[in-house]
Amino acid sequence: MLYIQQTAAVFIKDFKSELRTRYAINALVMFVITTLSIILFSIGGERVSPDVLAGMLWVVIFFSAMSGLSRSFVSEEERGTTMTLQLLAQPAIIYFGKLVFNLVLIFSINTLVVTLYLLLIPLFTVQTTSIFLLTLFLGSFGLACASTIIAAIIAKANSKGTLYPVLSFPILLPLLMTVMNATKLSLDGAPLSEAAGEFRVLVSYSVVLIAVSWVLFDYVWKD
Amino acid sequence: MKGKFWKIFLGVWLSIVIIVGMSLPMVPSPQSFFEFPIIPGLDEKARIIFFHVPTAWIAVIAFLMSMINGIQYLRKNDLIYDVRSSSAAGLGLVFCILATITGAIWAKFNWGAYWNWDPRQTSIFVLMLIYGAYFALRSAIDIDEKRASLSAAYSIIAFVTVPFLVFIMPRMMTGLHPGSASDDGAGPVVDFSMDTTMYIVFIASLLGFTLLYLWMYELKVRLGKIELYYESLRSHD
Numbered sequence: 298m299l300y301i302q303q304t305a306a307v308f309i310k311d312f313k314s315e316l317r318t319r320y321a322i323n324a325l326v327m328f329v330i331t332t333l334s335i336i337l338f339s340i341g342g343e344r345v346s347p348d349v350l351a352g353m354l355w356v357v358i359f360f361s362a363m364s365g366l367s368r369s370f371v372s373e374e375e376r377g378t379t380m381t382l383q384l385l386a387q388p389a390i391i392y393f394g395k396l397v398f399n400l401v402l403i404f405s406i407n408t409l410v411v412t413l414y415l416l417l418i419p420l421f422t423v424q425t426t427s428i429f430l431l432t433l434f435l436g437s438f439g440l441a442c443a444s445t446i447i448a449a450i451i452a453k454a455n456s457k458g459t460l461y462p463v464l465s466f467p468i469l470l471p472l473l474m475t476v477m478n479a480t481k482l483s484l485d486g487a488p489l490s491e492a493a494g495e496f497r498v499l500v501s502y503s504v505v506l507i508a509v510s511w512v513l514f515d516y517v518w519k520d
Numbered sequence: 521m522k523g524k525f526w527k528i529f530l531g532v533w534l535s536i537v538i539i540v541g542m543s544l545p546m547v548p549s550p551q552s553f554f555e556f557p558i559i560p561g562l563d564e565k566a567r568i569i570f571f572h573v574p575t576a577w578i579a580v581i582a583f584l585m586s587m588i589n590g591i592q593y594l595r596k597n598d599l600i601y602d603v604r605s606s607s608a609a610g611l612g613l614v615f616c617i618l619a620t621i622t623g624a625i626w627a628k629f630n631w632g633a634y635w636n637w638d639p640r641q642t643s644i645f646v647l648m649l650i651y652g653a654y655f656a657l658r659s660a661i662d663i664d665e666k667r668a669s670l671s672a673a674y675s676i677i678a679f680v681t682v683p684f685l686v687f688i689m690p691r692m693m694t695g696l697h698p699g700s701a702s703d704d705g706a707g708p709v710v711d712f713s714m715d716t717t718m719y720i721v722f723i724a725s726l727l728g729f730t731l732l733y734l735w736m737y738e739l740k741v742r743l744g745k746i747e748l749y750y751e752s753l754r755s756h757d
Contacts, residue, residue, distance in 0.1 A: 443681075446673075446677060447674075447677075450657070450670050450673060450674055451657075453661065453666055453670060454657060454660040454661045454670070455660045455661070455662070456660050460656060460657065460660055463653050463656050464653045464656070464657060464674065466649065466653075467646050467649040467650045467653055467678060467681075468677060468678060468681050470646055470649075470681075470685065471681055471684035471685050472684075498684065502681075502684060505680050505681075506677070506680070506681070509676065509677055509680050510677070513594075513673045513676060513677065516594050516669045516672070516673055517669070517670060517673050520666075
């Protein structure tokens, strides 16, 4: 019970400081709008195949995540609050608090991205809504799991911004390929059962990464 | 003296492997011991197995060794394990590049293009990205201990995601590589249905390359140890 309370406390701390600085709300929303307009300009009046659009959706999501999710750990280093946090709570609690924060962040970003994508690109029509929503949920979940631990790693390094996508991409590749495939299925109107394999992969991916991060976070976090 | 014997032995061993692998004739139905069978769809190009597969094998083994030494570092906090881990990774990157290039050249003649995004090509590409990211991370951290623990953590995370690539990729796309699931007839590479001569040369080559790798690895570790010692002397001043 105490663990959950402490995890919640770490999350609320991050959430409050986020509301004060409004980094995500300002910078990330603008980032999403910028990327989407680049895609809209590059498509122009062309008839692009749904497969390409499914891939591009996840390209936007990947880069939005890469520009936003490292924030939770990098800001601690920048403000010099890492030491205080190390004294106050156990590493596992910090990790889960940050993971919950990143989950909330990625779900809000992705809701925005998908809403805008569906509104602005008429060719992107989802046939099987259940597949699409499940893919989006599980995909965002896995994305947050992988990028939280990588964020903890790069927070201690120099040139954080460049390093983050470089380190995350090989880790995220299995996830990205699976979600792109599942999104294609949802656009083609495949029945829900056909994407069962993809969902299994996504669930096991998240479970494996949370387990590994939990074990490794002690070593990454301690100075 | 003992070391000298091994070096000469390895040189002779690998020379024999290369000469035999390149020069034995390929015939439709081998009668004598000194002939290779023709594999349909591969022909003379099948000879690449003696050089390409060992490099890919070492690229994977080096990654494994790097990760195991990384775990050892996290457990024991001794920088020597970091030297071993990074030495293995450095050699792994070299062999990974070699495997990719030899594979691409072979693909040009067998499939008609240097790069086809075949599952096997994609997975070696991802391995190369992981190695690249590992060294990018290492160069971005100044403190030795921090560099060691973070790069160890990264190699472990990368290692657990690799099975997803190995098992997902073939399911999602059809493969061209000999030995992949959709390959019929042309693929003796994975199920080892080569004839005895080919099999012996292949194993000999695998062994030779592995020994070569271990030798290079030992040299790198020795150099790393000296550097570590030198650093410790300098910090005492």
